Every structure is written in C-alpha cells, then in structure tokens.
Amino acid sequence: MRAAVLHEIGQDKLEVLDDVEAVGFGPGRVRIRVRATGLCHSDLSAMSGVLPQPGPFVPGHEGAGEVLEVGEGVTRVKPGDRVVVCWLPACGACPACKRGQTELCLAGFMNAGTPNFRRADSGSDIFGFAGTGTFAEEVVVDAGCAVPIPDDVPFDIAALIGCGVTTGLGAALNTADVEAGSSVAVIGCGGVGVSAIQGARLRGAAEIVAVDPVAARREAALKFGATRAVSPEELADAKQQVTGGEGFDYVFEVVGRSATARTAYETTRRGGTLVVVGAGAMDDHLQLNMFELFFDEKRILPSMYGGGDVLRSYERTVALWRAGRIDLAGLITHRVPLAEVNEALDQMRTGAALRTCIEI
Incomplete structure (x- = not known):
C-alpha cells in the first residue's frame, strides 16, 4: 500500500x-x-x-x-x-x-x-x-x-x-468551563485555536479576542465566533480596550511555546484562568516567580486532548x-x-x- x-x-x-x-x-x-x-x-x-x-x-x-x-x-x-x-x-x-x-x-x-x-x-x-x-x-x-x-x-x-476539534472544544467546555459573559483571548488560531473559539462562543463568552500573526487566520477566527482579531503586537491594546487593562478572564495558549505561554499568563487577569493547550518541547521551560504565582492567584490549567x-x-x-x-x-x-x-x-x-x- x-x-x-x-x-x-x-x-x-x-x-x-x-x-x-x-x-x-x-x-x-x-x-x-x-x-x-x-x-x-x-x-x-x-x-x-x-x-x-x-x-x-x-x-x-x-x-x-x-x-x-x-x-x-x-x-x-x-x-x-x-x-x-x-x-x-x-x-x-x-x-x-x-x-x-x-x-x-x-x-x-x-x-x-x-x-x-x-x-x-x-x-x-x-x-x-x-x-x-x-x-x-x-x-x-x-x-x-x-x-x-x-x-x-x-x-x-x-x-x-x-x-483537533475535540482538543479545542474540550479546552473551553471541559478544562476552562468558560462562564457566560466572560472575556476570552485565544493565542494561536489554527484548527485547534478556532475550535476553542467556537467552544467559548457556545458558552456565551461576551468578548473573544483571536490572536495570530497570520492575517488569513485572524479573518477566519472572526467567522468562527471571535469578536475581534489582532496580531500579537496588537494584543496589549486589545487587553486595554476590552478589559480596561485588567486582563482577560480566560486565556488559551494554543501554540506550545514558553514565550507565548508567558504572554498568555501576563494577559490573564488576577484570579483568571490560563489554559495551556499547545504541545511543546520537553526542554522549553516556562518561568514564573514564586511571588507572582502566589500574589496573582491565576489558575494555570493544562488541557490534554480536551481535558x-x-x-x-x-x-x-x-x-x-x-x-x-x-x-x-x-x-x-x-x-x-x-x-x-x-x-x-x-x-x-x-x-x-x-x-x-x-x-x-
């Protein structure tokens, strides 16, 4: 064969x-x-x-x-x-x-x-x-x-x-259990990221910001339920406009890199939820200091196969x-x-x- x-x-x-x-x-x-x-x-x-x-x-x-x-x-x-x-x-x-x-x-x-x-x-x-x-x-x-x-x-x-669909939908529906009326950011809008967007939309998220460096993917994300789509360079402005600078209730990292996971952490509000969906390398380490981990009380939830x-x-x-x-x-x-x-x-x-x- x-x-x-x-x-x-x-x-x-x-x-x-x-x-x-x-x-x-x-x-x-x-x-x-x-x-x-x-x-x-x-x-x-x-x-x-x-x-x-x-x-x-x-x-x-x-x-x-x-x-x-x-x-x-x-x-x-x-x-x-x-x-x-x-x-x-x-x-x-x-x-x-x-x-x-x-x-x-x-x-x-x-x-x-x-x-x-x-x-x-x-x-x-x-x-x-x-x-x-x-x-x-x-x-x-x-x-x-x-x-x-x-x-x-x-x-x-x-x-x-x-x-892909099971992983993305599950991250929003199972792992994060997104609440209606909440604010969401999805970093990485390929097939899995767009599925997470659809899951957040199903749960009634009020604002869903899609973040991706590729314009075609940003355009597609809007068709699947994102309320706005921005490049990584525009994420800080979107955070300010949507959340008043506080940060999003839920942020999904769907890339699998420590750099984007760190950005996702910083984009999550205090007491909010960071969901790590992307599969990364064993030698790529995410760094967090012990004070911010305690003081910000952000939940970090990995999502394996939709959780x-x-x-x-x-x-x-x-x-x-x-x-x-x-x-x-x-x-x-x-x-x-x-x-x-x-x-x-x-x-x-x-x-x-x-x-x-x-x-x-």
Missing part, C-alpha cells in the same frame, strides 16, 4: 512509498482502511523532534475510515463499520480511568514504541505517529482506537473530531455539529491527495491552512 514516510527526525519532507505494509494484526486489533486524515501541527512537531517520536515513521493521528478486519475478541466494531481513529484510547482499568480522567490514560502510549508498518521489500520497520500513522492507506490499531461513528458523519469531518472523557466528547461534537451549533466543514480550508502531502506540510508551516484534509 501507499504511505507517507519520514525517514529521519529533522527532515521536512515526506516520501510517499508504495511498498509499505501495516503490521501487528491479531487478537484485540483492528485493520482500518483510512479514507481521510487531517494534518495537525503535532505531526510537524514530531517530524522536527519537538515531540518525541521514534523514526522512521508515518505521521498522522487524526484519521477516519472503514473497518476491513477485526481480530479475535473484538466486539465493538465489525468489518464495514465507519470509525474515527482515537490516538489516545482509554483502557478503563488504570487509576486515571477509574478517577474519570480517561484523557490521562497511558495505555495508548504502550504501543507507541512498537512498529506499525514495515517495508515489504526490505523488511525494515516503520513506526506510526502516536501509535497510529494515518498518512497511509491502511493502519492496524488496538480495538479501543477504532471508535464507531454514525453513517451521516463524513470521513473528513470525523477525522477532525479525532483530535475530558474522549468518547463523550466525540458524541457531544457530533451532536453540536448536527444541530448546526459548530462549524466543522469550514475548518477544512485545503484538500489534497496523499501524493501532495508535502504541499500540505508547507501550507501548515506558513499558516495558509486551518486544517488540510488529506484524502486517501
């Missing part, structure tokens, strides 16, 4: 190969024909080495498709079912799951160090990003990673639900989409075939795309 492969961490181009096999099928496993996958900034971060990922590997973790085959013991899905790929499935038995914090379950990471693919000719191993690797025509995953979706949900929409039960979040997103309360189709600003994946990477790097759908 075809798959897009990064041969070495640090390279910026993928090679689309046609001699790749999905491996690991057996009891408790599911083989999926991938139909659509979204390009998430986390894929770029794994390629560059910001996020830890063994190589060579097939990027992609935001996918949807059809079940081709199920292994012994799999009962939740059957061949022909439409599914979304969940890159962080909950085991249901670990301490985090028992506490109801299924987004913190580490069971899904257990397979991240096991190759998902191999070259048919050479037999060399290839990993899948986050234990999946959806930039491929087929993928084999644990049964918990294959989540059934209703027949009326298109594959491209389902793919977005698999990561709530993933399966319930999927169901909620589908319900909101069906009701016309959120716009998911509008997030997909580019569509490309797998053969043009490198062009899609360039669009993501320049900020030209909110989300690119790779049709496989």
Whole structure:
C-alpha cells in the first residue's frame, strides 16, 4: 500500500512509498482502511523532534475510515463499520480511568514504541505517529482506537473530531468551563485555536479576542465566533480596550511555546484562568516567580486532548455539529491527495491552512 514516510527526525519532507505494509494484526486489533486524515501541527512537531517520536515513521493521528478486519475478541466494531481513529484510547482499568480522567490514560502510549508498518521489500520497520500513522492507506490499531461513528458523519469531518476539534472544544467546555459573559483571548488560531473559539462562543463568552500573526487566520477566527482579531503586537491594546487593562478572564495558549505561554499568563487577569493547550518541547521551560504565582492567584490549567472523557466528547461534537451549533466543514480550508502531502506540510508551516484534509 501507499504511505507517507519520514525517514529521519529533522527532515521536512515526506516520501510517499508504495511498498509499505501495516503490521501487528491479531487478537484485540483492528485493520482500518483510512479514507481521510487531517494534518495537525503535532505531526510537524514530531517530524522536527519537538515531540518525541521514534523514526522512521508515518505521521498522522487524526484519521477516519472503514473497518476491513477485526481480530479475535473484538466486539465493538465489525468489518464495514465507519470509525474515527482515537490516538489516545482509554483502557478503563488504570487509576486515571477509574478517577474519570480517561484523557490521562497511558495505555495508548504502550504501543507507541512498537512498529506499525514495515517495508515489504526490505523488511525494515516503520513506526506510526502516536501509535497510529494515518498518512497511509491502511493502519492496524488496538480495538479501543477504532471508535464507531454514525453513517451521516463524513470521513473528513470525523477525522477532525479525532483530535483537533475535540482538543479545542474540550479546552473551553471541559478544562476552562468558560462562564457566560466572560472575556476570552485565544493565542494561536489554527484548527485547534478556532475550535476553542467556537467552544467559548457556545458558552456565551461576551468578548473573544483571536490572536495570530497570520492575517488569513485572524479573518477566519472572526467567522468562527471571535469578536475581534489582532496580531500579537496588537494584543496589549486589545487587553486595554476590552478589559480596561485588567486582563482577560480566560486565556488559551494554543501554540506550545514558553514565550507565548508567558504572554498568555501576563494577559490573564488576577484570579483568571490560563489554559495551556499547545504541545511543546520537553526542554522549553516556562518561568514564573514564586511571588507572582502566589500574589496573582491565576489558575494555570493544562488541557490534554480536551481535558475530558474522549468518547463523550466525540458524541457531544457530533451532536453540536448536527444541530448546526459548530462549524466543522469550514475548518477544512485545503484538500489534497496523499501524493501532495508535502504541499500540505508547507501550507501548515506558513499558516495558509486551518486544517488540510488529506484524502486517501
């Protein structure tokens, strides 16, 4: 089959190969024909080495498709079912799951160090990003990673639900629990940031300021519910105009860098809430002094995969989409075939795309 492969961490181009096999099928496993996958900034971060990922590997973790085959013991899905790929499935038995914090379950990471693919000719191993690797025509995953979706949900929409939309919406609805009438700033307005904006709008935030250096993303943010959109250089003025200089009730950092997280902290009012959504590097440290941490009483809330039960979040997103309360189709600003994946990477790097759908 075809798959897009990064041969070495640090390279910026993928090679689309046609001699790749999905491996690991057996009891408790599911083989999926991938139909659509979204390009998430986390894929770029794994390629560059910001996020830890063994190589060579097939990027992609935001996918949807059809079940081709199920292994012994799999009962939740059957061949022909439409599914979304969940890159962080909950085991249901670990301490985090028992506490109801299924987004913190580490069971899904257990397979991240096991190759998902191999070259048919050479037999060399290839990993899948986050234990999946959806930039491929087929993928084999644990049964918990294959989540059934209703027949009326298109594959491209389902793919977005698999990561970006769930993460952004959940940050506003689950982690922050945004209050009606509040003021919100979202720093970083790609697909995840715009989803956080939609979540804040759903909760009735009075002011939602979108912050992004790319003009096209700022314009898009206004269409998804932001009340104003500014460049990073204009954020201080927006803070003054919207909050009288006090700071925003909620600030979402959706970039994953200590510099923007520090800006987000300074933009949050005393007693307000900073939500860290962006996935950053392990050697990038956020510095806070002990006095400000005590004196400002700002809540700092990291948000992992939307900060709530993933399966319930999927169901909620589908319900909101069906009701016309959120716009998911509008997030997909580019569509490309797998053969043009490198062009899609360039669009993501320049900020030209909110989300690119790779049709496989």
